[in-house]
Amino acid sequence: MTDSSSPRTAPVRPSDTAVPQGSAMLRSLTGLLTRWLPRQRWFAGKGRPLGGLTVVSATELLPCGSGGPTPGLLHLLLRVRQSQASGAQGPASGDCYQLLLGVRPSLPPSLAPALVGRPAEGPLRGSVVYEALHDPRLAGLLLERLRAPGTLGTLHFGRAPGVSIPSGLPARLLSSEQSNSSVVYGDAYILKLFRRVSPGVNPDLELPLALAEAGSPRVPAPAAWFEAVWPGTMTEPLTLGVLAPFLSGSxxxxxxxxxxxxxxxxxxxxxxxxxxxxxxxxxxxxxxxxxxxxxxxxxxxxxxxxxxxxxxxxxxxxxxxxxxxxxxxxxxxxxxxxxxxxxxxxxxxxxxxxxxxxxxxxxxxxxxxxxxxxxxxxxxxxxxxxxxxxxxxxxxxxxxxxxxxxxxxxxxxxxxxxxxxxxxxxxxxxxxxxxxxxxxxxxxxxxxxxxxxxxxxxxxxxxxxxxxxxxxxxxxxxxxxxxxxx
Known part of the structure; x- marks a missing residue:
């Protein structure tokens, strides 16, 4: 169980908009996201108006402005400011959220429930922006990134030693979670993506890694993970997602x-x-x-x-x-x-x-x-x-x-x-x-x-x-x- 009125996580300060035409692109998304975010099950600040959005980082995993048949994929970390509920004490919140947005010229009917909106200006004008995890093709790209450790922009992808992750596993988004999102690949792996993130190693990565090293058979050992890092800063990495074995038949x-x-x-x-x-x-x-x-x-x-x-x-x-x-x-x-x-x-x-x-x-x-x-x-x-x-x-x-x-x-x-x-x-x-x-x-x-x-x-x-x-x-x-x- 969760309680969305609990104390908020600390804001994240670094900013990296390493996206071509980034400022214009992000301005064109602000209005859409301001309306879309509060409707998501994992959004913690329901019932309080949004005071503004600030980009912490933006990374194109696939080019978003080409207008061609290949969908684009944009990874965002956004700081969301909100006003306090009536009568509440303390400062307004500054939660940081992870978003994965797909970009297409038009949206097929199967992806209609994932619609975020249609930008009216900027380099994405005329395109459709949608929740990328609903798209098996884009969700599959995340698995490919996790198969090949490395860094792209602020995103760092890591993999456990000795683990070999198959390519081309079909992706399906689970619909039952509230505070996070999970994608199952075939019947082999499950990727848990944290929606509200803050500096520091998430215990859902830290503790299973420690248990795996200790040889505990009671916890699925992480196979791969990804995080946001800012080299040369005092800010701790943000754990963004963990890939672990999927316990089929459980x-x-x-x-x-x-x-x-x-x-x-x-x-x-x-x-x-x-x-x-x-x-x-x-x-x-x-x-x-x-x-x-x-x-x-x-x-x-x-x-x-x-x-x-x-x-x-x-x-x-x-x-x-x-x-x-x-x-x-x-x-x-x-x-x-x-x-x-x-x-x-x-x-x-x-x-x-x-x-x-x-x-x-x-x-x-x-x-x-x-x-x-x-x-x-x-x-x-x-x-x-x-x-x-x-x-x-x-x-x-x-x-x-x-x-x-x-x-x-x-x-x-x-x-x-x-x-x-x-x-x-x-x-x-x-x-x-x-x-x-x-x-x-x-x-x-x-x-x-x-x-x-x-x-x-x-x-x-x-x-x-x-x-x-x-x-x-x-x-x-x-x-x-x-x-x-x-």
Whole structure:
């Protein structure tokens, strides 16, 4: 889940308009993009007027002004300024977005849904501009660039050592994502393109690379990637896209859980195996990247931050207010845990773990099925620096436990059987985690309860703002969590 009202990412300063007739071309696109951008699913600033567009970089991957039969392909990084929503505090946002635009003399009917507009002036006058990822021909060009590492303008294409990427794989754009875009090539690879970008290595590249180097079989290893770089500047590269193996024949955990519920079938063996997979990923990350220990000052600070988030959420969602005292007790228990000498190891995490972020697919070693963990980007609405910050593994665990609760809520009937399904899978997941890690999350109830509560409070705020029909799901958890444990 994402929350488009979260703090904005830092603006990007370098500017590179290395496109022939670049200024005129970009001026001719401004009006079209100002109308088109807010309608895109991945645009984070819905509901607030655009204050202006600034080009960060512009690179022609294929010439755009020839007017010939070959489509042009323009890569843009745009800084989008927006006014704050009414009553909001703080500066206007300056998010940076990645766009890939195709240019043709006319648009075939199959690409009509991808239309951006028809420039009325400049070198693209008389052409049609459209979302290039809908065009298999242009999406295929990205794969060709990734097959041959190198630099074009501000764009740098890299490839993992020893990886050979086939040419000519057919491209198809997936339609289910919200914050990013993905293109599948044949049944071999999937390219994830980040729409809202900021300086620094995206964890969806950084962590799978670290896990691949550590030999972890639980995460598809990146095959190639591309980024924006400005040599000679202090600006960090921007991760733009990651190409990874496509797990053909896989099913995500959310669909598997719903199928289990619809058939009233056992899911505990799957949940147990998923707990083991989560622990293996956490163990590999802890071995590959630095860890540290939170002691009393840091844990008390964490409890205070959770309390502040509860106060803010209750201010926005009146339904939370009757449960504030009971929920605060979970945070107070975390503070007591710290004052009595409790500690917590922190390390790099997945950051947004739930049933939709795990895939079960045939084991390539012929040993039945195995769980894989994907999408290490974290919560896309959070600043990149926050998403790269180490945290307690219980944060990921709490996210998965809350996801079991969300799945149970989708069953058309409520009652003892559904509640028993949730509790059984919760226990099985924690047992699997304990067996693989040597650490049982249930043995530190103060940590687990505080993070589950914090997650449920976040869910209440998210659902109230974006999916009011789902608000009853986290509110049921709020009522349960506000009751003192036995």
């Amino acid at each position: 099913t995500d955990g959310w669909q598997l859980a719903l199928h289990s519920l619809s058939r009233r079938a056992d899911f505990t063996s799957s949940a147990h195996a998923l707990g083991r997979a989560t622990a293996e990923v956490h163990t590999a990350l802890a071995a590959a990247l630095p860890t540290s220990v939170l002691r009393r000052p840091q844990l008390e600070q964490a409890a205070t931050a959770m309390t502040e988030r509860l106060t803010e959420a209750a201010s926005a969602v009146p339904a939370l207010r009757p449960y504030r005292a009971g929920l605060r007790a979970a945070y107070e228990a975390l503070g007591d845990y710290a004052r009595h000498g409790g500690t917590c190891v922190v390390q790099r995490l997945h950051g947004d773990l739930h049933l939709g972020q795990v895939l079960r697919s045939p084991d390539p070693r012929g040993r039945g099925c195995q769980w894989s963990v994907i999408d290490f980007e974290g919560e896309p609405a959070r600043p990149l620096s926050d998403r790269r910050r180490p945290g307690p593994v219980v944060r990921d665990i709490a996210g998965m436990l809350r996801s079991f609760d969300y799945a149970a809520s989708q069953h058309p009937a409520s009652g003892p059987w559904v509640d028993a399904w949730y509790r059984a899978n919760r226990s099985a997941y924690c047992r699997g985690y304990a067996e693989a890690s040597g650490h049982d999350p249930l043995e530190q109830p103060e940590l687990l309860r505080a993070h589950e509560t914090d997650k449920a409070v976040y869910e209440v705020l998210y659902e109230a703002r974006h999916r009011p029909a789902w608000l009853h799901v986290p509110m049921a958890a709020i009522r349960r969590l506000a009751t003192p444990p036995d």
